[in-house]
Amino acid sequence: MTDTPYSLDDIRQNVSRIDNEIIKLLAERRKLSLEVAKSKIQTAKPVRDQAREHDLLLRLIEAGEAEQLDAQYVTQIFHTIIEDSVLYQQAYLQKLANPDSLQPVARVSFLGAKGSYSNLASRSYFSKKQTKLVEMSCSTFRDVISMVETGNADYGVLPIENTSSGSINEVYDLLQHTSLSIVGEISQPIEHCLLTAVDTGIDQIDTLYSHPQPHQQCSEYLHSLGNITQEYCSSTAEAMKKVAELKQPNVAAIGNASSGELYGLSPLKTNIANQPENVTRFIVVARKAVDVTSLIPAKTTLIMSTPQKAGSLVECLLVLRNLNINMTKLESRPVIGNPWEEMFYVDVEENLKSPVMQEALEELTRVTRFIKVLGCYPSENVKPTEVEIEE
Template sequence: MTEQQYSLDDIRKNVSRIDNEIIKLLAERRQLSLEVAKSKIQTAKPVRDQGREQELLLRLIDTGKSKQLDAQYITQIFHTIIEDSVLFQQAYLQKLTNPESLQPVARVSFLGAKGSYSNLASRNYFSRKQTKLVEISCSTFRDVLSVVETGNADYGVLPIENTSSGSINEVYDLLQHTSLSIVGEITQPIEHCLLTAVDTTVAQIDTLYSHPQPHQQCSEYLHSMGNISQEYCSSTAEAMKMVAELKKPNVAAIGNASSGELYGLAPLKTDIANQQENFTRFIVVARKPVEVTSLIPAKTTLIMSTAQKAGSLVECLLVLRTLNINMTKLESRPVIGNPWEEMFYVDVEVNLKSDVMQEALDELTRLTRFIKVLGCYPSENVVPVDPYDGSY
């Protein structure tokens, strides 16, 4: 008996059939996760059960081994599925908690034209909410805030920090003066490429266009290119438009490859960031704050100014430690117009409405010269569970 041979067309048809089945099952699984969220409302259980997630992963790894699938492959796939399930449940619960926010279409402002990193972050964030967008391009961070403040947009999306270049100081400074509230966050992978409009080589490039942040995030690679001119634009999208219009072999833009396609650009060199894993955290702002259900993890962001004496900041931080509140970010920025005075930005992993956070605010109000809550919002940083970690 000879083994039956399949044609390439037959193999591809079978692959497509299996892919379609996978999509169908993923949709079915997501719908079941919604039913899980509904049941947790009745029992007041939190969305995440990390012990349950670990048991699930270990069982799936064992099942995968019997099918000649290695543990890393199984873990990567199901980390993605679990993250989607958690965020899908969180979005559902938040809609129930904030019924006034239910709207099929949202007007969203962001830096740059379509294809900018802020635009990509906007689309990814609101796709999770199953909300259609009216996209409003802005040329400055100040404009992003202004159009929301004046009611011409419902939300604004702003980059706040990057794993390579650090905090985006201009945004922090603007947050000191805005009346808007932070209502959400999203962490976006940043994949920088050299993008060109014509066939060329890296050796021919002598001028690079981009926003200042990508220049900074790719500084090591740019240094290796030698003596090149770094031209700053208002956004990566603006840089791509510039290179597309110039159509010269000696110019390139730094930006995202898929966004470059919108402007007819092709990647000449990929993965040029200083860090292989390059992420930017974006915040979402609106005119009204949101309430975060106690069933999901929350973050609270506040700003405060301490007395100008030794130990003032330490006293404030001790309040958080004493109350066992985890601080994930501490950023200091000068107070414009008050030399040598600083404003401290603090992110903590706790719900604003919780008793422990209210106790912390009472203590911090007593210890500080000025304090203001910028927002409480769902934490969308779903840290993957290690299936072999015995702490769960």
């Protein structure tokens, strides 16, 4: 065994000292990123400069290798730091563009009680805005929207699509009939676990509580369990609360492990989703639309219905293609009361105020029966700048 001049306590104290220094340096770096945002206002430069990010990562990889740090480790850390910097600058620029929306406290409605995935997404989104929350739990998606429409909440957070189970149709249908605007988005990793209130074994579980979406997202694992009774709840939080109250060895809930701790539950089995990377995209709605500065990437969401004739949808999509507007989502939903008629939801990567988007809306108005903009909002999906890493 190799002797060391330091005791374990000495080593831990040094590790804590270094960790504190890292925290201070991260805070200093974040403050400098704000100064960068201020300078970009003067020069009208966009927040992201991916060519510079690429060069920065290459330089950091080289510096890391000189300190015996592997390239994968360095890039993973700095992708996170760069993402934080971009979102921090975007939030600052958006506050300047929307001075009336400055609020130290925001009332936010979401599905389920504390610990639900919608609650986790709400906290994650507004933490980046440095806004304190008044959390308002709701039992249905309709209630989430109603709370905002009536002025009882400032914002509503709604899941819109999942990488495993696809679109949340109920939310899309509600968007047809609301006057609210989409003002933001966030993608939230979903980490499904099998949670129980008492020590037990998987072979003893015969009843599973959850919201229908997690059931669908974990269908392959649930199928492997055999004859399991699936009890649907209004949210994952309600499911966890139910299992906590029952305290029986034969029941379990699907939910997040950290949220389960709020209800005294422990994970019996982790990572049970069909896809390893299970992510839900949430939208944020408010009574008033926001202006998105041209310095940051924006998305616009609209709904439209087309004439009942061959090629009408294609004609609409050609408008976007010819104007070089990238469409990231196309979803069709039936129009209630009009059999066989569809309403199309479209997400595009373009600022509503840009000349090209205004031209697109003008042409789409000409070739559609109905068109409505649901919102223009900052794109929160910060794609990492790729660099080639030599093995």
